[in-house]
Amino acid sequence: MRYLGIDFGTKNVGLALSDESGVMAFPFRVIPNSKSLVADIVALIKERNVEALVVGRSRSLGGPDNPIETHTAIFLSELGKVWQGQVFREDELYTSREAEQLQGRNEMIDASAATLILNSYFKRLSNKTDNQKTS
Numbered sequence: 385m386r387y388l389g390i391d392f393g394t395k396n397v398g399l400a401l402s403d404e405s406g407v408m409a410f411p412f413r414v415i416p417n418s419k420s421l422v423a424d425i426v427a428l429i430k431e432r433n434v435e436a437l438v439v440g441r442s443r444s445l446g447g448p449d450n451p452i453e454t455h456t457a458i459f460l461s462e463l464g465k466v467w468q469g470q471v472f473r474e475d476e477l478y479t480s481r482e483a484e485q486l487q488g489r490n491e492m493i494d495a496s497a498a499t500l501i502l503n504s505y506f507k508r509l510s511n512k513t514d515n516q517k518t519s
Contacts, residue, residue: 388434389502390425391476391494392442392456393417398494400502401432409502411495422462429467436469440476440501474505 385406391398399412415424428434439460442452460471480497487496 385435386433387436387438387502387505388412388425388429388432389498389505390437390439391480391498391501392440392452392459393494394452394455396494397421398492398496398498399428400495400498401434402502402506406436407506409499409506411492411499414492414494421459422466425463426467429469434469437471438474438502438505439471440498441473442476472505474501474508476501 385402386404387402387406387409389398389400389402389409391400395417396414397417398414400409401412402409415421418424429437439456442450442456444450464471476497480493487493
């Protein structure tokens with residue numbers, strides 16, 4: 385199952401793709417957050433046979449959603465009108481900062497943050513599966 389990771393931003397949107405087995409994420413590209421964003425994402429979903437999205441959940445340090453989350457919710461609502469696939473949310477606290485520390489600041493920083501979000505989701509799934517096996 386192929387996943388698309390999304391690091392949503394008001395200016396740019398970072399994208400990461402998983403391998404076909406859905407266990408490892410890789411930076412894919414950064415696209416502008418424009419009026420065609422939903423159409424661009426749907427075209428990518430079809431082109432790459434994506435079955436599920438993992439979208440970063442933007443929260444403040446104390447836990448509540450921060451202002452970017454309002455924009456993310458609008459984007460997801462618009463996307464849901466034209467694509468009915470699975471969408472999972474994953475906390476993204478400090479992913480951009482972590483990506484910058486790993487690679488430095490460059491044009492792919494948002495795609496790297498999306499990769500961290502997607503890999504975090506896979507790790508959480510793996511831990512859940514491991515815990516079920518030991519129970």
